[in-house]
Amino acid sequence: MLIRRFDGPQAYALILQQMRDFVDQRRRSGDDQSDQADECWLLEHQPVFTQGINGQPEHLLDAGNIPLVQSDRGGQITYHGPGQLICYLLLDLRRQGIGVKGLVTALEQAVIDLLAGYGVAGERRQGAPGIYVANAKIAALGLRIRHGCSYHGLSLNLDMDLEPFSRINPCGYQGLAVTQLAELVEGSTPTMDQVGEQLMQHLTRLLSA
Numbered sequence: 001m002l003i004r005r006f007d008g009p010q011a012y013a014l015i016l017q018q019m020r021d022f023v024d025q026r027r028r029s030g031d032d033q034s035d036q037a038d039e040c041w042l043l044e045h046q047p048v049f050t051q052g053i054n055g056q057p058e059h060l061l062d063a064g065n066i067p068l069v070q071s072d073r074g075g076q077i078t079y080h081g082p083g084q085l086i087c088y089l090l091l092d093l094r095r096q097g098i099g100v101k102g103l104v105t106a107l108e109q110a111v112i113d114l115l116a117g118y119g120v121a122g123e124r125r126q127g128a129p130g131i132y133v134a135n136a137k138i139a140a141l142g143l144r145i146r147h148g149c150s151y152h153g154l155s156l157n158l159d160m161d162l163e164p165f166s167r168i169n170p171c172g173y174q175g176l177a178v179t180q181l182a183e184l185v186e187g188s189t190p191t192m193d194q195v196g197e198q199l200m201q202h203l204t205r206l207l208s209a
Contacts, residue, residue: 001091001207003200005193006043009082012050012069015043019151020072022090027147038096040153040203041088042196045080049168052076052142059169066164073142073152075129076172083160083180085195088153089203093145096207100145104129107154110202111139114156117198120184128171133184136177137170156199158182159189 006015019041026036049060049068052075059077060068066079080086089107093099098106108124111131115122115138122131122138131139139156157180165178182189190198 001204002037002039004039004041005196006041009044009046012045012048012071012080015041015045015088016069016071019088019090020146023146023149023151026092026149036092038092039090040200041086041090042200043086043088044082044084044192045086047079047081047164049077049079049164056172059172060167061169062167064164064167066167071142071152073144075140075142077168078140078142078155078171079164079168080155081160081164083158083192085156085158085192085199086153087156087196087199087203089150091150091207092148093150094148098207100143100150103143103150104141106203106206107141108139109206110199111154111156113202114195114198115181115184118181118185118190120181128173130171133179136179138179138181138184140171156181156195158192158195 047066050071052073055076112122122133125132129141130137141154143152159182162178170176
């Protein structure tokens with residue numbers, strides 16, 4: 001899997017279009033995709049609220065000066081901003097031999113395993129994809145499958161301004177608490193590059209199992 005790291009916070013709409021273009025290029029290349037490596041994109045976003053394809057507008061309470069972008073991922077509304085690790089997985093699921101449920105399970109387990117390395121107990125919540133620590137959400141998931149290939153992925157809160165989450169019902173849940181790694185670990189918070197590398201180690205292990 002090719003890992004791409006983007007320098008500096010990226011505009012959401014631009015990255016979204018690049019993901020769509022990547023998947024469309026795979027489609028135009030036909031059935032022989034043996035030379036097209038799967039990719040993982042690690043980045044941060046500029047401040048933005050994103051609304052999933054089934055999202056309900058009433059979950060945006062007060063956008064203020066933060067833009068809202070309609071996305072084609074699953075799920076409701078969430079916030080992205082600097083200090084939050086974004087991991088987008090552009091995978092040929094047929095070649096991987098994995099379905100959507102298996103991919104979601106792998107993403108969630110990778111975050112759980114990563115957090116465990118810092119002594120933090122992450123857990124799933126029935127019917128609400130993502131990872132939670134003591135009932136507060138620390139990681140959100142959203143995927144889209146086109147032509148048998150995935151894009152979008154997960155966001156993991158590391159060391160960011162959490163205030164914008166108070167302007168929404170995160171992932172459609174009123175009053176849902178949100179947390180981040182910086183509030184849960186003792187000592188200095190690990191860097192974006194460190195956590196990104198650790199996350200990829202766990203994902204690579206889980207997806208190759």
